[in-house]
Amino acid sequence: MNRPILDKNLDSQLFTEFYYLKEELIQFCRDYNLPTSGGKIELTNRIQQYLKDGSVLKTNKKQRTIEVNQTFSLATVILPHMRYSEKHRAFFKQYLGPTFSFNVPFQRWLKENSGKTFQDAIDAYPILLNIKKKQGAAIDKQFEYNTYIRAFFQDNKGKSLEDAIKCWRYKKSLQGHNKYEKSDCNVLK
Template sequence: MSERPVLDRNLDSKTFRDFYYLKEELVNFCRENGIPVSGGKIEITDRIAYFLDTGKILSAQTARKKAILISDISEDTKIEANFVCSEKHRSFFREHIGSGFSFNVAFQKWLKNNTGKTYKEAITAYYQILEDKKKGKTKIDKQFEYNSYIRDFFADNKGKSLEEAIKCWKYKKQLQGHNCYERTDLVAIE
């Protein structure tokens, strides 16, 4: 009986299937090669065999989103597909960024849109998102009309209070039409 070969890109699928590999080994191989790690051991094995035969990545068959369990996160770990904010992720980022870390909306979107990048890149992106936010460069999604209104109010009215901004917002949202800030809304505080 021959010795079990190392699981790497040079292995052919028949030889691969002839030997037993721990799920952890299969998942590590997948992560190293950008192959989805969702599903059970059989699904992962089929994806690896397909990759070894064709060099192509077979997408995950499951339609449901499922959190992928990762044992350890390091700066070099790749961001997994279908990223889900978890306590393990929060702990990692707090350790590397500080206790003030939080999963803000922009950062969550970045994580979900950057599968395969490293957590080190995620840390850099987090700081950039904070910097952009300070400079007012972040885009507020359409559904957050209040936040957009308040930001635009302060951009046009240096020195005004949040209380005044809220009064103008309450006035504006009672009017027919859009809910974007306009200078004429200041009538609410005059």
């Protein structure tokens, strides 16, 4: 079955069976006056609800905490929804070295540990890096392409990125899940 056109007449269940780019989801929301904010999962849920019964899911607007005091110390408390700036990056680089980055595991740790201090964050950073090295970085659900490509290369040593992309394009055109399967490589023959 060819991927159906994303419009208001699409069945909500059928919509979930196909892959759509985030840009396509945003365009749908614009076309039908739905909120365009949020990540791919939030947009997908909003569109599915709209297609199901015409209702609009409310957006989750997170209130960002603005750091008024721009000087930091090891005792600075991590606030909920804190937005990290270049000044924060410079502070952490002071203690963690020039290779410091706000990588995903560290960002997640900061988000889950409001109330702790920057010292706690500095102590946690090398532990998080070590876990990331041993286990590989986890890929969040909305990054289906990245997950697919990683699984492709784990199963196909020596294949090219071009091969992986051909398989991905084939897979996302099909109805159903977008997880890598060995049979996807048939498209390379």
